[in-house]
Amino acid sequence: MAHTGKNILSITDLSIGYGTKTVTKGINFNLEAGMLCGIVGVNGIGKSTLLRTLGGFQPKLSGDILLHGKPLEKINTATLSKELSVVLTEQPASKNLTVQELIALGRQPYTNWLGTLTKEDKQQIQASLDAFLLDELRNNKCHELSDGQLQRVLVARAMAQDTSLILLDEPTTHLDLYHKVQILKMLQELAHNKQKTILFTTHEIELAIQLCDRILILDGKEHPFGDPCQLIEQKHFDQLFPSEMVQFDGKTGSFKVNK
């Protein structure tokens, strides 16, 4: 094991679902520091369920989730909040928060009982504002923002939380192509420059192939995981959708509609 020190998340034979209903089983993968990983798969296959399970919002059914080598369910909420941050599909409950206030909430795991921001906290907030081009919007209310801007704010908040692992549930939905690429490029920079491990679900398979270091394909059977180019060579994308409707072109890494 060459990368033991940098191994962030290890998933072994994981089954996920609700109560007695298994959604997906037999998931295996490993993520190291600085990796951007996309989870793809058809609707209802369990992408969000997997993310919710990894985020500690619902219990796993069986298998192992190791975060820094420790079982996820053994880590208490306070410690976990310094190891793992999330960007969910749900909107913030109050959109009356300013951009800066919302990002500052990301520092809560580190602040005292009153939530007083130290100099270091303020530096982290400023770094997040800068990284996601939000400095000019810092005093805007969240309800004044466009979908793309709000998404950037939510990701910036996760960055301010300064955790080794960031989970994002469909960060690119409702965005146009430009903003989709923008968010994913920013995530890639965050992963590579700050050595963050970033795991996100997406339907943008073509973009994920171009930008991710690893891809996990949830197909209900083997759940192949690996480098995007390898996955293309092994023709794993070909069976993702019914072939009479869409066909994957391995040369260009894109899907074509069968006319």
Next chain:
Amino acid sequence: MHGSRTYRFSFALMVLALLCSWLLSISSGSVTIPFADMLSTLFGESPKIASWEYIIWDYRVPKAFTSILVGAGLALSGLLMQTLFRNPLAGPFVLGISSGASLGAAILLMGTSISAGYTSLSFLGDITLSIAASIGSFLVLLTVMIVAQRVKDTMALLIIGLMFGSITSAIVSVLAYFSSAEDLQRFNFWSFGSVGNLSVNQLLLLGSIVTIGVILSIASIKSLNAFLLGENYAQSLGVSLKKSRFTIIIATGLLAGGITAFAGPIAFVGLAVPHLTRQIFDTMEHKVLIPAVMLYGAILMLLCDTLAQLPNSASVLPINAITSLVGAPVVIWLLVRKRKMMF
């Protein structure tokens, strides 16, 4: 960082306004006392007419302090509920907490006469009344909370709160039908709401209840701020959901229940004041909002009480009616102006 200095200015202004409305409240009443005489009496001198001293110290000052406690406490409970339920329309009244307190009070005041032999209520005293009202409001709050876990839709939650209100008022009506005229009158007077008539001991008890509520709220500042993002986000920020929800509910129940017990159901202060406060303090930070809503609530309550105390007349209007007359238009105005209510 913007704002911290301007907030200091706003806070200073509000403290000044509180002082002014406190003096205004003390100077108004059925007996006209010249302002200078009132001030000198407050500073410990004996006034020209001996009864003035009694009026000021034994009636008006306790009443003014009751107003402050009631206004500040109700406004704070409204703020807590709006954040906890993620709903701008939440408040002690809307979610049926005040109805719960009414039910508790009604069962004690009128129900006991049905189960005869339990006659000497004055002997049991007002502590029993406040406990009964607090239990009633806690029960409703807990039920609403359990339902809120299942029903994620905030509109549905409000409707459920209204339904609870209807159920409790129906039970109150049934109780009223079977109770004696005296008991009924006692309950009716209680339900008009009043900040007067509290003895020093009662005032101290109310003060302690409100203080506990405020301490619990201050201890919850961090989780309240995290709840602004929603419960899942709050959990991911290290907030222990069960513990902080429980603390906030206890604080809300103590504030809304305890105050309703002593002062009767007082509408709209809890709902409207947090929104009014955000017109001045443009922030969602509970560290700022908690003291701000308490100041604003106290000022508003003192002014409403001054209005209720019709100048130069012996009659006092029910305070509940005054706060509704002031509060309901405010809520409508906020909705019309902003189109959408936010918290």
